[in-house]
Amino acid sequence: MPIRRGEEYLESLRDGRRLWLMGQRVEDVTTHPALAVSRAYLLPRSVEDLASQRRMYECLVRRAGGVAARLPQHLATVALGLYDVRDLLGREDPAFADHVAQFFEYCRENDRSIATVFSDPLHHRNHPVSKQEPLRVMARRSDGIVVRGAKGVGTQAPYANELFCMTPPRPDLTPEQSVYFAAPVNAEGIHVICREPLASSNPADHPVSPSWDEMDSIVVFDDVFIPWERVFYLRHSPAIDLAFEARLFQGAVGLGPWYVLVRMAVKAEVLLGICAAIAESLGTNTQPQVQTALADAMVYLESLRAFIQAAEANPVRSPSGLAMPDPTMSLAARTFAIERYPSVLQHIRELCGPGLLMAPGQADLHNPDIGPHLHRYFVAHDEGAPERFRLLKLAWEYACDSFGSRQLLFEMYNVGSLATNKQRLASTYDTSSCVALARELAGITGPAARSGG
Numbered sequence: 265m266p267i268r269r270g271e272e273y274l275e276s277l278r279d280g281r282r283l284w285l286m287g288q289r290v291e292d293v294t295t296h297p298a299l300a301v302s303r304a305y306l307l308p309r310s311v312e313d314l315a316s317q318r319r320m321y322e323c324l325v326r327r328a329g330g331v332a333a334r335l336p337q338h339l340a341t342v343a344l345g346l347y348d349v350r351d352l353l354g355r356e357d358p359a360f361a362d363h364v365a366q367f368f369e370y371c372r373e374n375d376r377s378i379a380t381v382f383s384d385p386l387h388h389r390n391h392p393v394s395k396q397e398p399l400r401v402m403a404r405r406s407d408g409i410v411v412r413g414a415k416g417v418g419t420q421a422p423y424a425n426e427l428f429c430m431t432p433p434r435p436d437l438t439p440e441q442s443v444y445f446a447a448p449v450n451a452e453g454i455h456v457i458c459r460e461p462l463a464s465s466n467p468a469d470h471p472v473s474p475s476w477d478e479m480d481s482i483v484v485f486d487d488v489f490i491p492w493e494r495v496f497y498l499r500h501s502p503a504i505d506l507a508f509e510a511r512l513f514q515g516a517v518g519l520g521p522w523y524v525l526v527r528m529a530v531k532a533e534v535l536l537g538i539c540a541a542i543a544e545s546l547g548t549n550t551q552p553q554v555q556t557a558l559a560d561a562m563v564y565l566e567s568l569r570a571f572i573q574a575a576e577a578n579p580v581r582s583p584s585g586l587a588m589p590d591p592t593m594s595l596a597a598r599t600f601a602i603e604r605y606p607s608v609l610q611h612i613r614e615l616c617g618p619g620l621l622m623a624p625g626q627a628d629l630h631n632p633d634i635g636p637h638l639h640r641y642f643v644a645h646d647e648g649a650p651e652r653f654r655l656l657k658l659a660w661e662y663a664c665d666s667f668g669s670r671q672l673l674f675e676m677y678n679v680g681s682l683a684t685n686k687q688r689l690a691s692t693y694d695t696s697s698c699v700a701l702a703r704e705l706a707g708i709t710g711p712a713a714r715s716g717g
Contacts, residue, residue, distance in 0.1 A: 304340035305372035307347075308519070308587045314576050317519070321526050328476045330531025331662075331671055333678065334420035336377040338523045342428050343371045343378060345518020346444075346496060348584045352512055353444075353497050364496050367446060371426070379424035379449075381415035381483045382432060399431065399485060401440040401498065408491040409498070411443065416482040419674075421456050424449055427483060430497075430516060433509035442499035442509065444516065445490045453488040456481045462667045468626035469657045473667040480670075515583065521598060521679050522589045525572055528601050528675070532565040535608050538659050542615050545652040557611040564604050571597030595689045602682045605675050612663040616656055620664060623656035 274294045283290040290296050303320045306313065324335055346353070347368040354361030371378065384398060399413025415429055430444040431437065447454060463477035464470035497512060539561045543549035549558070575589035575597065582588045613620060624638045629650070643649040662668050676682065699712065 301372070302337065302340065302375055304337040305344065305368075305375075307344065308579075309585070310587055311577060311579060314579060314587055314589060318522075318526055318572070318576060321523055322530060325527045325530045326533075329472055329534045330527050331472055331476050332478060333524070333527060333674060334379070334478055336375075336424075338520065338527075339378040339380060339420065339424075340371065341519040341523060342380055342516065343368045343376075343518075345516045345520070346428075348518060348582045348586055349512060349515035351583060352508075352515065355508075356497060356500060359492070360496050360498075363493050366493060367496070376425045377420075377423065378426045378428050378446075379418055379421040380428050380430075381418040381421065382430050383416055384431075385414055385416065385482075393436070398441055399429070399443075400438070401443055402487060404498075408489055409443070409445070409495060410487050410489055411445070411485045412487050414482055414484045416480075418456065418481045418483040419478055421449065421481045421483055422458055422479045427454070429483075429485075430513065432513050433504070433506050435504065435506060437499075437504060439499040439502060442497070442504070443495070444497040444512075445495045447485075447488060447490055447494060451488055453486040455484040455486060457484065462670055464665075464667070466625070466627075470661055470667075471654075471658055472661045473665075477667060517679075519588070521594055522575070524679055525568065525575075525594060525597050525601065528605075529565065529568040529572055532561070532568055532608070535612065535662065536561040536565050538612055538655065538662065539608075539615055541655050542612070542652070542659060545648055545655060546615075548615070554615060557615055561608050561611060564608050568597060568601060571600065592689070592693060595685060595692070598679060599682065599685045599689055602676060602685065606672065609663045609668075609672065612659050616659050619652075620656055620660055623653045623660075625653075625657070629653070 277293050281293070283293055303317050306317065308314050308317060321335075321337060324337055325332060328335075346364045350361040350364040353364060370376070387396060397413055399411060399415055401409045402412045403410040411429075418427070421427060425448065426446050427449055428444075428446045431441055433442070449456065458479050458481045461477060461479070463473045463475075465474075467474040499509075536558075539558055540549070543554050543558065548554045571593055572589075575593035578590045578593070579587040580590060624642055629635050629638055629643075646652075660668070662671070679685070680688070703709075703712065
């Protein structure tokens with residue numbers, strides 16, 4: 265049976281069911297306002313709101329084993345983030361704040377799927393700027409702007425309704441390049457160029473990638489018209505305030521980095537599950553080196569859970585008064601997650617051994633000519649062997665093949681590289697109390713001496 269379309273699923277819910285809500289009969293579950301709003305667009309104002317959104321997202325990403333990083337519920341946080349910093353955007357032009365509020369309401373009421381694009385094409389570091397064509401505003405008209413250029417990586421863009429484009433702040437950006445805007449994916453002049461698919465055509469031996477290969481793409485804007493109500497920021501002055509634009513960019517990301525941690529914790533559950541299941545299947549779970557590997561995977565999972573819980577329980581207030589997970593804790597968690605992720609994958613490879621490469625597939629096991637040989641020599645009356653082969657195929661997808669390699673690359677650079685996140689943490693972390701304690705223990709009194717000069 266082919267997968268049902270969204271319209272078909274919604275129609276199947278209009279089946280005369282007797283549904284009651286607060287003492288009132290609900291005639292159509294698909295249109296009742298109390299049942300029609302996604303939590304992704306609810307503005308978090310308390311710890312309870314954050315916990316509710318986290319549980320929603322955990323439920324969704326668990327179904328995908330933590331590999332779907334750009335679900336619509338995640339990218340809705342971009343609209344939320346824009347809404348949160350609308351007053352900052354309004355400092356450049358009061359109309360921008362109104363545009364953001366209208367866009368947020370539109371996305372919320374229509375449950376739009378958004379894809380973000382903000383990275384520039386790669387060039388040699390010494391490639392002359394004069395020979396590059398960064399995305400920029402080509403014309404400012406009375407009814408809008410015209411943009412030209414390209415962005416990538418646009419993960420999830422082929423499946424989105426809206427593209428949200430922004431350029432991270434840099435000292436060399438001109439006003440025409442400092443622009444935030446949204447456009448429908450089908451707008452005239454937009455070309456979405458997809459990478460080669462990584463989804464296997466053999467779902468029997470690839471349980472994850474056939475359903476959850478998130479397509480990445482380059483997005484080309486070939487003189488695309490953007491009406492003013494879809495423009496959220498455009499610098500008017502040639503002078504650039506890097507600190508201000510950095511606040512805009514980080515604020516526009518919204519709850520996105522928080523959702524990244526929630527998803528990575530779910531993926532950590534899967535990775536630990538693979539490690540433990542393989543060790544049990546091979547009878548190696550009592551070996552000291554195996555227990556060490558399992559402990560590492562356990563520490564990775566429990567540390568992420570602890571980071572998430574601490575950040576959630578100690579929110580800070582955003583510019584508009586929203587409850588946001590503690591950014592310092594979230595940044596430390598992100599740094600830890602990036603740094604330890606490759607080592608957990610290596611534990612999987614070592615626990616599986618050469619069987620990871622040569623585990624028989626389902627088609628081979630059921631082939632009438634070669635199947636009996638495999639059952640005789642590889643299964644060999646081992647009742648757990650067929651399940652072990654399936655576990656090895658799952659491990660292969662997470663830790664070895666092109667799908668797993670794309671996952672690793674994505675995790676290492678999503679929301680900044682390891683070095684970038686460490687620099688962000690070092691530049692924002694308040695060490696004053698730690699310095700005071702160290703000076704006290706060293707018997708130093710008086711103000712701290714300044715270095716240099």
